[in-house]
Amino acid sequence: MSRHRQVLVTGATGTVGRQVVAQLVEAGASVRALTRVPEAAGLPADVDVVRGDLSDPRTLHTALEGIEAVLLVWPFAEAEGMPTVLEMTARHARRIVYLSSVAVRDHEQQAERLIAQSGLEWTVLRPHVFAANALDWAEQIRSGGVVREPYGAAAAPVVDERDIAAVAVRALIGDGHASAVHELTGPESLTRAEQVRIIGEVTGRPARWEEAAPEAARQQMLARGWPAEAVDGILRAQARMVTDPLPSTDTVEQVTGTPARTFRTWATDHADAFRALRAT
Numbered sequence: 583m584s585r586h587r588q589v590l591v592t593g594a595t596g597t598v599g600r601q602v603v604a605q606l607v608e609a610g611a612s613v614r615a616l617t618r619v620p621e622a623a624g625l626p627a628d629v630d631v632v633r634g635d636l637s638d639p640r641t642l643h644t645a646l647e648g649i650e651a652v653l654l655v656w657p658f659a660e661a662e663g664m665p666t667v668l669e670m671t672a673r674h675a676r677r678i679v680y681l682s683s684v685a686v687r688d689h690e691q692q693a694e695r696l697i698a699q700s701g702l703e704w705t706v707l708r709p710h711v712f713a714a715n716a717l718d719w720a721e722q723i724r725s726g727g728v729v730r731e732p733y734g735a736a737a738a739p740v741v742d743e744r745d746i747a748a749v750a751v752r753a754l755i756g757d758g759h760a761s762a763v764h765e766l767t768g769p770e771s772l773t774r775a776e777q778v779r780i781i782g783e784v785t786g787r788p789a790r791w792e793e794a795a796p797e798a799a800r801q802q803m804l805a806r807g808w809p810a811e812a813v814d815g816i817l818r819a820q821a822r823m824v825t826d827p828l829p830s831t832d833t834v835e836q837v838t839g840t841p842a843r844t845f846r847t848w849a850t851d852h853a854d855a856f857r858a859l860r861a862t
């Protein structure tokens with residue numbers, strides 16, 4: 583891999599981006615990280631952390647100066663605004679890696695199309711459900727060992743963010759990924775209830791699933807301020823994963839030479855997040 587490349591990582595403070603930054607630094611690349619709040623970024627000292635907002639392209643000039651490759655994490659539920667960001671990117675960089683999704687929802691489909699037409703050398707990553715989504719259960723598991731949600735039988739080959747990042751890094755600073763669409767999964771399909779059981783096993787404190795009505799979950803998500811369209815999309819996707827789970831792929835191993843991490847490995851490495859704090 584070419585180590586000297588100057589790479590801009592957007593979403594650098596997020597689940598995947600933070601891992602991409604760490605692995606790029608390890609690979610010897612020169613890394614610039616985009617965030618709206620540099621003071622709170624908590625990124626390694628040798629990373630050039632710059633302020634910028636993807637919803638306001640005028641803030642991106644400094645971030646793109648001297649950049650050769652960009653990881654694009656698009657945090658919006660529509661692709662509006664992306665053409666301007668891509669035009670600016672194409673004026674500086676040669677290569678773009680876009681974090682899409684295996685769901686390829688309307689805005690992701692549109693984004694993939696725009697990227698393919700951008701004139702940049704591109705790679706699309708389509709990860710499946712992130713293992714890190716299990717952190718959403720941490721409070722319920724810490725407080726009583728029971729996760730009450732619908733669709734415990736929904737199965738997915740959940741993928742570790744470190745493996746998504748490992749593929750992203752190859753695509754950003756390696757060769758042979760131009761015009762590739764990489765579908766990224768973990769090594770095996772697990773139901774949501776099985777994931778909770780595994781978390782219980784690795785923490786040493788049993789955890790179990792308790793099936794809740796989809797409507798109750800819907801009301802809870804709406805009460806948290808989530809848009810109705812997104813909530814319904816999540817519930818529809820979970821229902822589909824009960825009847826129609828997607829298979830795992832070996833893309834992580836093909837690209838990195840190392841098999842994708844299991845959910846058990848992810849859970850072991852994050853066990854503390856699920857352990858109740860002991861009173862001292």
Ligand SMILES: NC(=O)c1ccc[n+]([C@@H]2O[C@H](COP(=O)([O-])OP(=O)(O)OC[C@H]3O[C@@H](n4cnc5c(N)ncnc54)[C@H](OP(=O)(O)O)[C@@H]3O)[C@@H](O)[C@H]2O)c1
Pocket residue numbers: 592593594595596597598599616617618619634635636637655656657681682683684708709710711712715
């Ligand atoms: N979760 C899943 O199961 C799953 C599966 C497949 C695909 N995906 C895709 O993964 C992507 C999210 O990745 P993630 O989970 O790694 O991110 P994340 O942890 O949700 O973090 C969001 C990132 O986006 C940045 N951000 C938010 N608004 C921004 C703005 N206006 N301008 C610039 N940066 C902004 C945040 O940076 P600052 O706050 O520091 O500015 C932060 O780094 C989404 O596109 C999602 O569709 C997720």
